Amino acid sequence: MTGVLPVALGDATKVIQALLSAGKEYVCVMKVHANMPEERIRQVLGEFQGNIYQKPPIRASVKRRVRVRKIFFLDVLEVDGRDVLFKVGCEAGTYIRKLIHDVGEALGCGAHMHELRRTRAGPFIENENLVTLHDVVYFFSVWQETGDEESLRKFILPMEKALELLPKIYIRDSAVDAVCHGAHLTAPGVVSLETGIKVGEKVAIFTLKGEAVSLAEAAASTEDILKMTHGVVAKNVRVLMLRGTYPKLWRSSR
Amino acid sequence: MQRILSPWQIKRELLTKSEDKTDPNFGHKPEERTIQEHIRFGVINLDKPPGPSSHEVTAWAKRILNVEHAGHGGTLEA
Numbered sequence: 001m002t003g004v005l006p007v008a009l010g011d012a013t014k015v016i017q018a019l020l021s022a023g024k025e026y027v028c029v030m031k032v033h034a035n036m037p038e039e040r041i042r043q044v045l046g047e048f049q050g051n052i053y054q055k056p057p058i059r060a061s062v063k064r065r066v067r068v069r070k071i072f073f074l075d076v077l078e079v080d081g082r083d084v085l086f087k088v089g090c091e092a093g094t095y096i097r098k099l100i101h102d103v104g105e106a107l108g109c110g111a112h113m114h115e116l117r118r119t120r121a122g123p124f125i126e127n128e129n130l131v132t133l134h135d136v137v138y139f140f141s142v143w144q145e146t147g148d149e150e151s152l153r154k155f156i157l158p159m160e161k162a163l164e165l166l167p168k169i170y171i172r173d174s175a176v177d178a179v180c181h182g183a184h185l186t187a188p189g190v191v192s193l194e195t196g197i198k199v200g201e202k203v204a205i206f207t208l209k210g211e212a213v214s215l216a217e218a219a220a221s222t223e224d225i226l227k228m229t230h231g232v233v234a235k236n237v238r239v240l241m242l243r244g245t246y247p248k249l250w251r252s253s254r
Numbered sequence: 255m256q257r258i259l260s261p262w263q264i265k266r267e268l269l270t271k272s273e274d275k276t277d278p279n280f281g282h283k284p285e286e287r288t289i290q291e292h293i294r295f296g297v298i299n300l301d302k303p304p305g306p307s308s309h310e311v312t313a314w315a316k317r318i319l320n321v322e323h324a325g326h327g328g329t330l331e332a
Contacts, residue, residue, distance in 0.1 A: 004301070013323045025260075049258075149289045152292075176280075
């Protein structure tokens with residue numbers, strides 16, 4: 001199967017956590033095992049939008065128990081006899097092969113996945129900076145042979161890109177190194193923040209220059225953080241910035 | 255069943271809690287990193303070819319780009 005596979009390099013591997021839990025989008029070809037009226041196929045596929053129950057396949061890397069997965073949308077693009085082309089947006093951890101199998105059961109005749117291409121993984125999409133392994137080899141050799149960084153800078157994206165869909169909290173310089181050392185972010189360190197922050201959900205902590213500091217879990221909502229004068233706002237999940245990038249302006253308790 | 259708003263369709267607004275400036279002597283904008291730092295803190299949007307596993311493809315990218323670590327975001331079956 002082909003398509004969008006974000007690959008994080010070096011110290012950026014720490015942002016992967018944000019991508020694993022991000023929504024995905026696929027285009028796929030389903031083969032239905034009997035002739036069915038097009039209307040029936042469209043109707044059954046439509047019923048697979050919203051919350052669905054899914055048992056991971058035998059060859060899966062997770063425990064095989066029924067899980068609920070969100071299907072954001074499922075759009076039929078074309079029906080040609082027994083071949084059905086559709087686009088699906090879904091929560092992380094949805095097995096499309098299994099989804100199609102289950103659609104086949106619902107149709108009563110069975111169906112299987114013929115082809116699959118991922119068109120989105122979180123903020124990474126098919127028609128924006130997508131490169132093949134051949135491109136990677138070529139651009140890298142151009143840089144090594146000529147020293148021209150331009151093409152390399154174009155296809156290697158800063159790790160901040162991977163955090164694009166998360167709500168962000170921007171913090172003062174004086175709070176940066178403490179967070180880099182693992183401290184939870186407290187209210188006085190916050191300069192600005194985005195709407196939609198919910199308790200227990202992931203947030204990205206950024207400097208005022210737009211550099212990622214850490215991946216964290218919100219301890220308060222956007223509305224509450226705006227009102228808070230003290231207390232923990234977000235708990236570190238993964239520190240992304242190297243310690244010492246900003247000066248140490250905090251005192252240890254000793 | 256209904257269509258749900260996809261996470262990538264959510265629009266966010268930036269709200270100010272307090273004012274502060276950043277010191278230009280520390281850190282720098284992501285796009286101002288040196289090329290070595292840019293690679294070390296970089297992500298590529300790779301088009302996975304059919305056949306090899308996500309893991310294999312990632313290992314190749316790691317070798318080609320001569321980096322110590324590499325990891326992929328979400329397995330795409332072979």
